[in-house]
Amino acid sequence: DGGITQSPKYLFRKEGQNVTLSCEQNLNHDAMYWYRQDPGQGLRLIYYSQIVNDFQKGDIAEGYSVSREKKESFPLTVTSAQKNPTAFYLCASSIRSGYSSYNEQFFGPGTRLTVL
Amino acid sequence: RKEVEQDPGPFNVPEGATVAFNCTYSNSASQSFFWYRQDCRKEPKLLMSVYSSGNEDGRFTAQLNRASQYISLLIRDSKLSDSATYLCVVNYYGGATNKLIFGTGTLLAVQP
Numbered sequence: 001d002g003g004i005t006q007s008p009k010y011l012f013r014k015e016g017q018n019v020t021l022s023c024e025q026n027l028n029h030d031a032m033y034w035y036r037q038d039p040g041q042g043l044r045l046i047y048y049s050q051i052v053n054d055f056q057k058g059d060i061a062e063g064y065s066v067s068r069e070k071k072e073s074f075p076l077t078v079t080s081a082q083k084n085p086t087a088f089y090l091c092a093s094s095i096r097s098g099y100s101s102y103n104e105q106f107f108g109p110g111t112r113l114t115v116l
Numbered sequence: 117r118k119e120v121e122q123d124p125g126p127f128n129v130p131e132g133a134t135v136a137f138n139c140t141y142s143n144s145a146s147q148s149f150f151w152y153r154q155d156c157r158k159e160p161k162l163l164m165s166v167y168s169s170g171n172e173d174g175r176f177t178a179q180l181n182r183a184s185q186y187i188s189l190l191i192r193d194s195k196l197s198d199s200a201t202y203l204c205v206v207n208y209y210g211g212a213t214n215k216l217i218f219g220t221g222t223l224l225a226v227q228p
Binding site: 040041042043045088090103104105106107108109110112 | 120148150157158159160161162165203207215216217218219220221
């Protein structure tokens, strides 16, 4: 059963703590992405990775970090430097990046992070 | 001006109605287009990819007008299960980047 999994589904964090959100895919997709969604706003790109051991900042990377040590995994760390981390975090993957016009992205179920 | 603009709705329609959503985009270099559906507190799911001037999938028809930088989604014979937020998504790439720009979504509520 192929797909994208994210864990945990809900996460509560105290101010000043770093937390790591997991994203795994078994679709053999090359590219992976992290977005955050806030009420009344479109999804905003945090980081993306087109191949293993490489990643680039998206539009709102400050206060976040990622790694891409394996093709299947793209964890996101929300650091204490992120000023407003409470949001719905979505991971996505696509079969390839860059050179395909119709490069649909498929999303995991998301992690809802709340800072207490 | 937002890169992708949608009417936020809500659109309240009776079952069986036909409803149309509109979306405009500002970047003329945009090269592919999608409609995603998002249920409350769930992830977006791909509904349709929009090819050339448009395409149809059952009750759903998407149209693209590149000259006017306009995309539409038509839903015929609305079902209760169509109630969701519909996201207009525009894809363009600069260099090796496959970047999706998401609209804020249009909320559809189909009434019995």
